[in-house]
Amino acid sequence: MSHVEREIASQPECWRKALDLEPAGLPERGERVAVIGCGTSLYIAQAYAGLREGAGLGETDAFAASEFPATRGYDRVVAITRSGTTTEVLAALERCGAMPTVALTGDLATPISTAANTVIDLEFADEKSVVQTRFATTVLALLRGHLGLTPADLIADAERALADPLPERAVEAGQFTFLGAGWTVGLANEAALKLREASGSWTESYPAMEYRHGPISVTGPHSVVWFFGEPPAGLVDQVRPTGVAVSVSTLDPMADLIRAQRLAVELAKGRGLNPDQPQGLTRSIVLTRP
Numbered sequence: 001m002s003h004v005e006r007e008i009a010s011q012p013e014c015w016r017k018a019l020d021l022e023p024a025g026l027p028e029r030g031e032r033v034a035v036i037g038c039g040t041s042l043y044i045a046q047a048y049a050g051l052r053e054g055a056g057l058g059e060t061d062a063f064a065a066s067e068f069p070a071t072r073g074y075d076r077v078v079a080i081t082r083s084g085t086t087t088e089v090l091a092a093l094e095r096c097g098a099m100p101t102v103a104l105t106g107d108l109a110t111p112i113s114t115a116a117n118t119v120i121d122l123e124f125a126d127e128k129s130v131v132q133t134r135f136a137t138t139v140l141a142l143l144r145g146h147l148g149l150t151p152a153d154l155i156a157d158a159e160r161a162l163a164d165p166l167p168e169r170a171v172e173a174g175q176f177t178f179l180g181a182g183w184t185v186g187l188a189n190e191a192a193l194k195l196r197e198a199s200g201s202w203t204e205s206y207p208a209m210e211y212r213h214g215p216i217s218v219t220g221p222h223s224v225v226w227f228f229g230e231p232p233a234g235l236v237d238q239v240r241p242t243g244v245a246v247s248v249s250t251l252d253p254m255a256d257l258i259r260a261q262r263l264a265v266e267l268a269k270g271r272g273l274n275p276d277q278p279q280g281l282t283r284s285i286v287l288t289r290p
Helices: 003-009 011-020 040-054 087-094 134-147 154-163 184-199 235-242 253-270
Strands: 033-037 060-064 076-081 101-105 118-121 175-180 202-207 223-227 245-248
Touching (some): 011 154, 040 184, 134 253
Parallel strands (some): 033 060, 223 245
């Protein structure tokens, strides 16, 4: 069994631990907040930003760390970095000046421990695989808990997601489109990234209502269209005539992401690839800085 398979399976327990934490330093109600990250961490930032602002808890923007506009001014900056060494994240925190900063990481013995004002230790969710799964979702579980937006059946849904069948025709498909709305756009982006990283699959992701504005043109009997959360009214009926397989789940969208992670691994194995070691990727991106 690969590292990533074991890490995927451990997510319900990691989420339980995260929901029991009460860390200091996270944004308070009404604060104007920026959330930064790279790759998977960026997409988790997008999901958190959508949840927080959608709940009326404060303006919340998500940025790729390399694009963070530090001159705007925020009440707090949240950085997500599994490795604690990502060059763009460390550089963005340096640009924050007097803005309060908090980082969530899986490794305290790294530069992130002194780069942020407050550091939240999620070492129990750190990973051996290059491909991120449980660290990212554990961060989101913690942040959802802090917002008071955790459904009572979240852990049960996560356990179901480990056992439920994958979507019809998914393992045989050649093209995948993941769709979300609001906070689940970030989950759609992350699902698409997981399949690209682990299996080299042709994957796309969009806000669901954007799908009819062009992306549907690549959809056909070889495709899967996967919705995170409830699809917009009438959209599934417009998609089905293409012959596509459609996935709509009653699971919490974050739990449904576990099924996408599982699919990424199955596709990789079917293509003779090592899902722990994607081509061209490393655990952390450390660049030469000027």
